[in-house]
Amino acid sequence: MIRTTVDRSKDVQINSLSPEAARLKFRTQGYTGPTSGYCDGALQCNLIVLPEPLAQPFERYCLSNPLPCPLVAHAPSAHGGFEALGKGLDIRTDLPLYNIINGDSVVGQVPDLLSHWQADLHAFAIGCSFTFERALINAGITIRHIEEQKTVPMFRTDIETTRSGPFGGPMVVSMRPIQVSDVNRVKEICQAFPHAHGAPIHIGDPGEIGISDVMHPDWGDPVEVKAGEVPVFWGCGVTSQMAVLQAKPEIAFSHAPGAMLITDWPETPPSDYASTFSPTTNPTQF
Structure with missing residues (x-):
């Protein structure tokens, strides 16, 4: 069981920063705590990163379980990018803290994924209660x-x-x-x-x-x-992390509990939000 202790010691008014500025702060490891309440108005997401053979079954899992796993975006991320969700966003560095998953266990936490990245990885952004x-x-x-x-x-x-x-x-x-x-x-x-x-x-x-x-x-x-x-x-x-643990991948990653992906997208959905993000229309093109 992983428990996350709130660390506000390096929190320099992140709630007043733009999403892009907050991600830059995370990238330089200036903050590794939870993101609840930060970047007013910006959509925050859970993150799952999986090797390519597991990507399509996991997408189907999310579509079959939309209440706990509302799929916002799925992209092949050979270069760690997820730029459609945020200007200059690098999925390898721009969350405060990441879980490393091996088999059915979370085996560690790291502030970035640069040394762990593989070319065949896919990234999934899943809606968050924040x-x-x-x-x-x-x-x-x-x-x-x-x-x-x-x-x-x-x-x-x-x-x-x-x-x-x-x-x-x-x-x-x-x-x-x-x-x-x-x-x-x-x-x-x-x-x-x-x-x-x-x-x-x-x-x-x-x-x-x-x-x-x-x-x-x-x-x-x-x-x-x-x-x-x-x-x-x-x-x-x-829920998505529990499902990944059941799949027992050789390697996978997620956000650490509470340390979310902050996007440039608005949390309040515009009228065309569903068509913009619908994974059933174009799930992998970003």
């Missing part, structure tokens, strides 16, 4: 892990995802305590962001989805569910 979090905050909804400068708590559930080739396994969810009186408004707001997990998949008793204790997350940090609140659960991009 997108709807800002919409909730703008609507006056309290997001406790952001207030407390923690990484959102994430849990393995007993909900099985739809398998594709070697990829499968349980759905992972993120949890946020929400005032009972705000639940319907939260659902309505999040439905507008299908590229970022959409509406919650479960509200209330965590035991109904196989979670024994919300104060002991599998990833991230615990946050208290206070009186008058209910735990609300969303599909989480860590």
